[in-house]
Amino acid sequence: MVKKNKLTWFLVIFISTISHGVLDAMTTGGRGVGFLIPFNNDRFFFPFREILVSPIGIKNFFSSWGLKVLFSEFKYIFLPCLFILVVRFLVFKLKINLRKT
Template sequence: MASIFGHVALGVTLGKLLLPDPRYLRYWLLAAACAFLPDIDVLGFKLHVPYASLWGHRGLTHSLLAAAVVASGAVGIGHLARRRAGPPPGRLWLLLFLATASHGVLDAMTTGGLGVAFFSPFWPERYFFGFCPIEVSPIGVRNFVGSTVWRVLQSEAIWVVLPCAVLLTLQRFFGSPASAGR
């Protein structure tokens, strides 16, 4: 898997790109949370859930279906609790879907693991992309130490943070389609 840092960086970037107005900062943070949420499945290791099972790591929680459920649930709950004007629900749904789905995308670009079950539960096959430049992050805080952490963070700086910075810079200089309607 990619580290929490890479997932959060991509989630915040998506938030800023799709909802560029600074008043939507809380939605950028929500997108960051959605971007690392699929790793909730690591709790299965404590419960002895086999890695390759539907409920195992990079299984159902990393699927596109799970991303759609998370986005729909968050937008639905937000709609019920909304007291102030927020972003358009369709744009918010897209942001939360993309942020949650981005987790599997980054994981499918790593150098280890069993792949990502993007189409779970309908097709249990797990996939890696043909281009896997991101060093796989060890699972668990205790394992995220020493030279391993530097290799992981260096690869994420190059393959996640740098592209995010480029996109945000382009948005700053050229604006974004999302801000054109303001």
């Protein structure tokens, strides 16, 4: 049980770390993501750059630009994740129902 728990935490942190860079490479601002640092100092963006970059500071975040950023993140991050979770849940339920019959 302890090994499974450690593996779960490792996967959560690993996926969070990887997804942070991937999502940053899809934003509209910044200098790009240094995926290969320290071996190569080049910075990269993905061709898909629709996620709006968040404004710096609390005051700027609670503005019309901040609302646009939240909507952008909702559309390109939250909804796809929700879709994946729902599909995973339905597949899991389907497997359980198939085992019972």
